Amino acid sequence: MSGAVLKQQQWWAHAALVIAAFSLLALMIGLAVSIGEISIPLATTAKAVSNRLFGSVFELSRIHQGIIWDYRLSRALVAASAGASLALSGAVLQALLRNPLAEPYVLGVSAGASTGAVCVMLLGFGYGVLSLSGGAFIGAVVAFLLVAFLAAGAGGSSERIILCGVAGSQLFNAVTSYIVTTSANAEQARGVMFWLLGSLSGVRWPDVYLVVPVTMFGFAVSLFHVRSLDAFVFGTDAAASLGIAVRRVQVVLLGTTALMTATVVSMVGAIGFVGLVIPHAARFLVGARHDRLLPATMFGGGIFLIGADIISRIIIPQQVLPIGVVTALFGTPAFAVILYRARRTA
């Protein structure tokens, strides 16, 4: 009986946490919309959103309405989804490959995306048919398939998969550098670099309509596999002896993380650090069980990347920093603190 009461209390505690996380995410989105070169009060933001979604007729300046709806809100939603997708991919890969250094880019996906984008931008592959992000997406998928093929040929153990990812990344980075060095003028090279470090500048509503469903899909698939992810903790044989169809789970989850990463990278470039660090931070806060870890990682990644985007826009007046620079510059010290505290409590 007391067990049942305890379970119900736990359930309420979890519900409260989820509501708190949603509120924090909404607040961060509100802040991201309000803060910028033209600062807009939160109340105005709420009115603008209500005008669009619920057909209310608050009096607002058209400039405000335009900035809120067409630029900042779409940007904040893409930031939230991109952060969530990258962090979720990191958490899944770390469990699947049993390696704390595993992260989305270890699959070679971001290197391939860069090569794809550069091919379109500088060499004019598929010009007029393929957009930059289309090229990036194809590059990401090609790189993932190459790494998966190499890894399968090498026996498919987790160390091999990571080694193949590293090898694939090096190859695609070399190809990108080769193309940039031989084909780009100074301005193009600058544009490429900005994209390689990640940028949310170009995102609009169509991006939101793609990245939000992909993130939700990725979260649903991962959530469906929480038991399997838990079971991988002692390795693939241990997972198999607990009744997990190891090969199928690996294929499904690697494919899902590749899809999420390719979508994000093709939209906003290579934003490092989120996929590596947010899952570790979340593990420190809520523990290693994936039924808690995955939601915590998703919210954490979303909130972190919105915060990083706000900082990238306001820290230098009149200029927007590449978001990858901000995630690393602000994330690394935060991560060092977490590691240090974890060491003391362990």
Added chain:
Amino acid sequence: MSIRLEDVSFAAGNSLIVNGVSLTVQTGKVLGLLGPNGSGKSSLLRLICRLRKVRSGIIRLGESDVTTLARSDLARRIAFVEQQATTETQLTARDVVRLGRTPHRGVLSPLGVKDDAAVDEALSRVGMEGRATQLWQTLSGGERQRVHIARALAQSPAELLLDEPTNHLDIQHQLEILGLISRLGVTCVIALHDLNLAAMFCDQLAVLQQGSVVAIGTPQHVLTRDLIGDVFGVQAHVETSPIHGRCNIQYIIA
């Protein structure tokens, strides 16, 4: 009949690792697998719970051929304790034992009252109920092994396979772990290195040499001076212990 192997062979690449093994284990009995390093003990255990695919032959659990069972059905029936499986992840002993309920749970269903009861029972059967909330990293080698056995018991298996469960443990923990296993009343197959411990705790022994069974039967029947000389290449003196009445082997250094 709990486990029956009929002419089972297994190869990795071109090298034959298990070669035509046939044996049976009666329900509730403990079978010890003996043999030098590389004789195929670990591979045989992995074949029985289908972590590896046989090249030829049939393995039956009860009446069913293991190849016809779904992965999760198999995991509800048979549990496997690997050699020294460890992790860097921060989990409590209870979290690890809870993993044993994986094959009994739906995709999203939370841990039910029945699962909780099975976890509690498994922890207390290995005497770890007082350490349930302790982190894996803080447990000693013997405690980790007991937690792994509890995890296997939480699967509520009819058969339990253990790969050198006493490796790297001090003698007190070796005796404790094997005593625990022999009292479980579950059909067990254990790969072991120590002949004296095998004689003390196993009902039956099977000796493997280069993938083939060279002797099978009760410890008294199997552990003879000639067999130990042939298989392990050491001279031994075998007698019946006046203390526990089982075989006692003393090694002679030439």
